[in-house]
Amino acid sequence: MQHDLVVIGGGPGGYVAAIRAAQLGMKAAVVEKEEKLGGTCLRVGCIPSKALLESSHKFEEAGHEFGQHGIRVAGVTLDLGAMMKRKDEVVGTLSKGIEALLAKNKVTRIRGTGRLAGPGRVEVTHADGAKTALEAPQIIIAVGSRAVVLPGIEVDGRLVGTSTEALAFDAVPGHLVVIGGGYIGLELGSVWRRLGAKVTVLEYADRILAGLDGEIAAEALPLFRKQGLDIRLGAKVKSARAVGTRCVVECEGQEPIECDRVLVATGRRPATEDLGLETVGIEVDRRGCIPVDGRFRTAAAGVYAIGDCIPGPMLAHKAEEDGVACVEAMHSGWAHVDYDLVPAVVFTHPEIAAVGKTEEQLVAAGAAFKKGVFPFRANGRARTINDTAGKVKVLADAATDRVLGVHIIGPAAGDLIGEAAAAMNFGATAEDIARVCHAHPTLPEALKEAALAVHGQAIHA
Numbered sequence: 001m002q003h004d005l006v007v008i009g010g011g012p013g014g015y016v017a018a019i020r021a022a023q024l025g026m027k028a029a030v031v032e033k034e035e036k037l038g039g040t041c042l043r044v045g046c047i048p049s050k051a052l053l054e055s056s057h058k059f060e061e062a063g064h065e066f067g068q069h070g071i072r073v074a075g076v077t078l079d080l081g082a083m084m085k086r087k088d089e090v091v092g093t094l095s096k097g098i099e100a101l102l103a104k105n106k107v108t109r110i111r112g113t114g115r116l117a118g119p120g121r122v123e124v125t126h127a128d129g130a131k132t133a134l135e136a137p138q139i140i141i142a143v144g145s146r147a148v149v150l151p152g153i154e155v156d157g158r159l160v161g162t163s164t165e166a167l168a169f170d171a172v173p174g175h176l177v178v179i180g181g182g183y184i185g186l187e188l189g190s191v192w193r194r195l196g197a198k199v200t201v202l203e204y205a206d207r208i209l210a211g212l213d214g215e216i217a218a219e220a221l222p223l224f225r226k227q228g229l230d231i232r233l234g235a236k237v238k239s240a241r242a243v244g245t246r247c248v249v250e251c252e253g254q255e256p257i258e259c260d261r262v263l264v265a266t267g268r269r270p271a272t273e274d275l276g277l278e279t280v281g282i283e284v285d286r287r288g289c290i291p292v293d294g295r296f297r298t299a300a301a302g303v304y305a306i307g308d309c310i311p312g313p314m315l316a317h318k319a320e321e322d323g324v325a326c327v328e329a330m331h332s333g334w335a336h337v338d339y340d341l342v343p344a345v346v347f348t349h350p351e352i353a354a355v356g357k358t359e360e361q362l363v364a365a366g367a368a369f370k371k372g373v374f375p376f377r378a379n380g381r382a383r384t385i386n387d388t389a390g391k392v393k394v395l396a397d398a399a400t401d402r403v404l405g406v407h408i409i410g411p412a413a414g415d416l417i418g419e420a421a422a423a424m425n426f427g428a429t430a431e432d433i434a435r436v437c438h439a440h441p442t443l444p445e446a447l448k449e450a451a452l453a454v455h456g457q458a459i460h461a
């Protein structure tokens with residue numbers, strides 16, 4: 001079969017690239033080995049985790065918080081089966097939506113495992129073992145990533161598992177040990193803690209949420225501990241394995257921990273094995289990433305790579321941006337993604353969101369900057385929704401006032417960061433944000449006030 005473009009992988013990088021290619025007039029095909037389109041993000045990542053975070057948050061609110069609003073609810077109980085069914089329905093509906101989008105854009109969907117088979121050729125192996133040969137002058141590799149499992153940890157997919165298993169436990173574990181204090185561990189740890197599990201988070205570093213602004217992560221730690229997450233820093237896990245119907249986790253210098261389930265959340269790595277890369281002369285780097293240039297071109301002519309399988313943040317929206325830019329560059333020779341302005345969100349409660357440089361990065365670079373901070377406890381809307389923990393922090397260039405970073409911990413931080421990202425993409429100064437009329441009473445007023453605070457002019461704090 002002859003196409004202008006064949007994309008291997010139907011995740012947010014791959015399917016978005018194919019749709020954009022079709023919009024630009026290319027005959028495109030997407031090869032996806034799983035039944036459902038949408039990749040890690042939709043099947044076992046962003047979407048199911050956010051569905052469970054929402055459901056478990058409502059459960060917690062109904063059980064512990066409605067009373068503060070004068071709403072008495074007696075006998076709140078959990079129907080885990082119904083909660084999981086709702087999550088699966090959300091995933092199913094969105095996946096069907098992607099199928100419909102591919103059909104609408106006349107993108108061919110091919111079910112099977114794709115493999116490069118020399119220049120311009122992709123061989124697809126179908127579930128029944130049959131093979132299809134595809135030809136295209138342009139091929140995009142968008143195969144995503146998989147969980148990293150450290151030596152000594154015996155994942156059995158039953159009691160010791162990754163996020164994929166933790167999104168589908170059939171019962172609330174009595175005691176869940178989470179290995180890794182990054183966003184996946186904290187989000188899924190929060191889900192099961194809210195549903196009634198005792199949750200212990202073991203983090204090797206001396207802080208949680210590596211890579212995010214240190215002040216914000218330090219503010220999050222006691223909040224999460226207060227919620228009941230037993231977060232242990234400096235914990236070096238040596239082994240984790242199932243023993244009968246329980247699990248044992250061994251940490252250096254500590255008593256072994258017995259628990260009911262283990263969630264391994266120690267990061268992800270590109271899923272670049274068995275792709276036939278050698279047939280076109282591509283070599284992966286030390287981490288398994290496919291090296292690309294600014295237009296997503298690999299070492300092989302006509303072969304491109306995007307998303308989690310290339311260097312950069314492993315985030316769905318970054319994969320989508322890669323996909324669009326890659327195809328536009330093929331078409332026009334031009335593409336641009338500003339990797340300094342890729343927002344990151346942690347969907348715990350409170351949420352945490354960031355865009356641009358952290359304070360540590362600015363200090364390390366010797367940059368002269370000013371900082372404005374505004375707490376949500378001084379924001380009217382946060383008071384009305386009873387969600388006052390956290391703050392907004394704006395970092396701006398000391399000389400030009402250009403915003404260099406915005407870091408938020410607090411209600412709807414993941415939505416608030418959009419305004420900051422848009423402003424920074426237009427090169428806004430702190431004064432620009434401060435002079436925008438923000439509706440009252442709303443949470444974004446906290447961003448305006450933090451921007452005012454850069455110059456010591458916050459009104460409400």
Ligand SMILES: Cc1cc2nc3c(=O)[nH]c(=O)nc-3n(C[C@H](O)[C@H](O)[C@H](O)COP(=O)(O)OP(=O)(O)OC[C@H]3O[C@@H](n4cnc5c(N)ncnc54)[C@H](O)[C@@H]3O)c2cc1C
Pocket residue numbers: 008009010011012013014031032033034038039040041042044045046047049112113114115142143144145163164184271275306307308309314315316317318319347
């Ligand atoms: C628990 C969890 C929560 C997450 N939450 C968020 C979040 O809230 N926000 C966010 O931005 N990111 C989140 N992520 C990360 C996000 O899922 C990834 O960054 C994103 O899915 C990467 O997109 P991609 O298209 O590069 O790869 P993927 O989504 O991994 O898609 C790759 C696809 O390629 C297919 N494939 C692989 N090899 C082959 C082959 N040889 N032939 C055919 N098909 C193949 C795979 O089956 C897969 O469907 C989360 C991840 C996890 C695990």
